[in-house]
Amino acid sequence: MSKPPARIRLADAAFALFDERGYEQTTVDDIAERAGLGRTTFFRHYRSKEDVIFPDHDRLLELIRDRLATSSHSTALVAVSDAVRLVLLHYLEEGDLARRRYALTSKVAALRDREIASVARYQRLFREFIADWMGDPTEAASLRAELMAAAVVAAHNHVLRRWLRSESSDPVDELDEAMREVLALFPTPGSPPKPGGGTTIVAFRTGQDIDALLPSLRRLVEGGTGQ
Numbered sequence: 294m295s296k297p298p299a300r301i302r303l304a305d306a307a308f309a310l311f312d313e314r315g316y317e318q319t320t321v322d323d324i325a326e327r328a329g330l331g332r333t334t335f336f337r338h339y340r341s342k343e344d345v346i347f348p349d350h351d352r353l354l355e356l357i358r359d360r361l362a363t364s365s366h367s368t369a370l371v372a373v374s375d376a377v378r379l380v381l382l383h384y385l386e387e388g389d390l391a392r393r394r395y396a397l398t399s400k401v402a403a404l405r406d407r408e409i410a411s412v413a414r415y416q417r418l419f420r421e422f423i424a425d426w427m428g429d430p431t432e433a434a435s436l437r438a439e440l441m442a443a444a445v446v447a448a449h450n451h452v453l454r455r456w457l458r459s460e461s462s463d464p465v466d467e468l469d470e471a472m473r474e475v476l477a478l479f480p481t482p483g484s485p486p487k488p489g490g491g492t493t494i495v496a497f498r499t500g501q502d503i504d505a506l507l508p509s510l511r512r513l514v515e516g517g518t519g520q
Contacts, residue, residue, distance in 0.1 A: 302328040307345040369426040374472040395457040
């Protein structure tokens with residue numbers, strides 16, 4: 294049977310040593326030796342022992358950019374949902390490695406800080422895309438884009454953490470539902486107000502008395518809004 298690729302062997306060795314000795318006490322040389330590889334091979338795949346722990350965020354961010362770039366104005370929110378799903382699928386494909394990372398970052402403050410910084414990169418990418426999609430340079434629109442991006446990332450992280458804790462049997466379906474909830478909070482630019490919000494104004498000429506006409510107008514307006 295052929296050996297796993299060097300990158301995977303290094304990751305397996307690293308997590309085994311982190312479990313045995315602790316993160317701080319494990320060195321790059323320890324990891325390379327346990328994997329049966331040289332130091333040069335380690336640095337060919339990872340820049341530091343921290344990089345062994347985390348997924349390739351640069352590659353994931355590029356995948357997100359590529360998906361968002363294929364969207365039109367009318368399909369922008371669909372692209373956001375698809376992009377978030379790409380990230381979740383990556384973690385699901387990692388399987389036990391993702392769960393071991395979660396356990397480790399929960400215990401090591403420096404790793405937790407790095408994970409938070411990585412999350413901020415995703416949120417910034419979504420915020421910039423949403424702001425461009427909205428096409429509104431006002432401060433109110435900027436805040437709305439920030440809120441939307443934060444909600445998108447929060448939805449993904451909520452579902453991911455449930456899966457990591459073995460609380461979700463179908464995380465992809467859960468994420469799709471969570472994204473529907475998030476996007477429903479934010480009407481698309483230029484969309485009409487939701488039923489019950491705002492005032493409908495109707496202007497026309499008629500010979501009827503206004504008191505006789507009002508009940509018909511009310512029925513017309515309420516029927517038009519689905520109430």
